Amino acid sequence: MTELDDILNALPFPxxxxxxxxxxLFSNNVLLSGxxxxxxxxxxxxxxxxxxxxxxxxxxxxxxxxxxxxxxCGIPSVIEKSKLENKKxxxxxxxxSQTNNHKLTFDISITASPIHNPDNNKQVLxxxxxxxxxxxxxxxxxxxxxxxxxxxxSLNGILSIxxxxxxxxxxxxxxxxxxxxxKEIEEEILQQRQLTKAENNELTITLSDNNTLELIKSSIEQxxxxxxxxxxxxxxxxxxxxxxxxxxxxxxxxxxxNLLKNALEASETDETVIIGCxxxxxxxxxxMVKNNKVISKENKQLIFRRRFSTKGDNRGLGTYSxxxxxxxxxxxxxxxxxxxxxxxxxYIELPVNSRWK
Numbered sequence: 001m002t003e004l005d006d007i008l009n010a011l012p013f014p015x016x017x018x019x020x021x022x023x024x025l026f027s028n029n030v031l032l033s034g035x036x037x038x039x040x041x042x043x044x045x046x047x048x049x050x051x052x053x054x055x056x057x058x059x060x061x062x063x064x065x066x067x068x069x070x071x072x073c074g075i076p077s078v079i080e081k082s083k084l085e086n087k088k089x090x091x092x093x094x095x096x097s098q099t100n101n102h103k104l105t106f107d108i109s110i111t112a113s114p115i116h117n118p119d120n121n122k123q124v125l126x127x128x129x130x131x132x133x134x135x136x137x138x139x140x141x142x143x144x145x146x147x148x149x150x151x152x153x154s155l156n157g158i159l160s161i162x163x164x165x166x167x168x169x170x171x172x173x174x175x176x177x178x179x180x181x182x183k184e185i186e187e188e189i190l191q192q193r194q195l196t197k198a199e200n201n202e203l204t205i206t207l208s209d210n211n212t213l214e215l216i217k218s219s220i221e222q223x224x225x226x227x228x229x230x231x232x233x234x235x236x237x238x239x240x241x242x243x244x245x246x247x248x249x250x251x252x253x254x255x256x257x258n259l260l261k262n263a264l265e266a267s268e269t270d271e272t273v274i275i276g277c278x279x280x281x282x283x284x285x286x287x288m289v290k291n292n293k294v295i296s297k298e299n300k301q302l303i304f305r306r307r308f309s310t311k312g313d314n315r316g317l318g319t320y321s322x323x324x325x326x327x328x329x330x331x332x333x334x335x336x337x338x339x340x341x342x343x344x345x346x347y348i349e350l351p352v353n354s355r356w357k
Contacts, residue, residue: 013129016051017115020122022079024051032097032106032130048075048126053097075110075126082112082124089113092131107135138200152186191254195321198329203251205329210249212277212285213242219256220275228264237276243285245352251325252350255334256287258318259346263291266344280349288347295338303336322348 008015008028016027024044032052049057054073078091088111095106109131115123159179197203213236220234256275263273274290295303304323326334326348338344 011127013127014052015125015127016048018048018079018124018126020083022048022076024048025123027051032095032104032108032128048079052095052128055096055098078110079112079124079126082114083122086114105132106130107132152182152189155182156186191321194251194254195324198321198324203325203329205248205251207246207248209244209246210252211242211244212287213240215249215252215256216240216275216277216287219253219260222253223257223260223264226261226264228261231269232264232267233270233272234260234264235272235274237274237288239278240276241279241285243277243279243352245285245350247330247350251329252287252348255322255326255330255348256289258322259289259348262318262346263289263344266293267291279352283352284349285352286347286349288345290343290345292343294340295336295344300338304334319346322346326350 004017004026008017008026009030011028012030014028014030014032017025019025024046026044047057048054056073073095074091074093075095078089078093081091082089090109090111093108093110095108097104097106107130109129111127113125115125117123156179159175159182194203216236220236223229224234260273260275267273271292275288277285277287279285304319323334326332330348330350332348332350334346334348336344336346
């Protein structure tokens with residue numbers, strides 16, 4: 001079995017082959033932590049729990065009592081599903097592992113695949129990966145976004161009370177500045193939360209009927225006071241068509257606002273950014289945002305990549321999020337043209353009727 005040993009030990013994550021009684025026939029010597037452990041032949045014939053050093057492996061109510069049930073993790077159920085359906089099955093489990101005199105809790109992903117052999121023996125290849133960091137990251141993101149948005153909501157409530165009180169011109173100016181900053185912070189947080197949900201396939205789409213011109217006007221209203229808009233102008237294309245489309249207005253406006261921000265950032269003082277909408281023959285509409293700057297040939301190939309930006313470090317989510325939200329969630333097409341004659345035009349094409357399944 002030298003060849004099989006080499007294959008399993010080449011894997012960077014724990015992997016093993018089990019028989020019909022869930023006993024180990026072969027395995028590599030990689031721990032969930034990524035460290036190299038004892039050679040596989042010291043655990044052949046043992047249970048999966050022993051291989052993973054599960055603290056519940058030897059308990060009578062655990063998974064390793066040959067009853068294929070477990071009160072502590074979901075590993076056996078994944079394996080049984082693979083056997084019953086005779087195909088690959090996947091799942092997740094929480095495992096407490098005794099490693100180097102320390103107890104470590106792992107969130108793990110399990111994949112079990114039947115192995116078809118000439119002897120017709122029922123064997124299963126089982127691989128594990130540690131997804132603890134990913135799980136912790138998602139939990140922290142949910143907590144962060146929830147708490148920060150609540151705080152911003154409280155701040156906006158206080159500002160509303162202050163607004164109703166009598167104040168002089170100086171306080172009026174300070175209030176307006178504070179209100180603007182608060183709304184900007186809230187917008188940035190909401191945008192990041194939406195992007196995180198989109199990347200995790202957790203974003204919910206809410207469809208409704210919307211007027212294209214009203215969507216454009218609302219997007220301009222939310223954009224014209226940002227710093228990038230200072231001494232620059234936004235105009236609605238004179239050929240813009242009013243069409244009723246079925247879409248998620250929150251997500252679409254997020255896309256249009258991002259495109260407007262990018263166009264304003266790329267524009268010089270006193271230049272004008274154009275936004276508009278046209279009805280297409282294939283029962284679709286095209287929203288477009290135009291500025292005068294031309295994108296270099298090198299940057300054109302990178303424009304929709306995450307973290308890529310022509311504006312410096314810690315940027316690059318604008319066009320990336322537009323592509324992600326517009327195509328994966330609104331079922332549209334996002335692209336751009338950029339040349340000396342037309343400048344740069346980013347656009348999103350959307351079906352008029354978006355009642356997709």
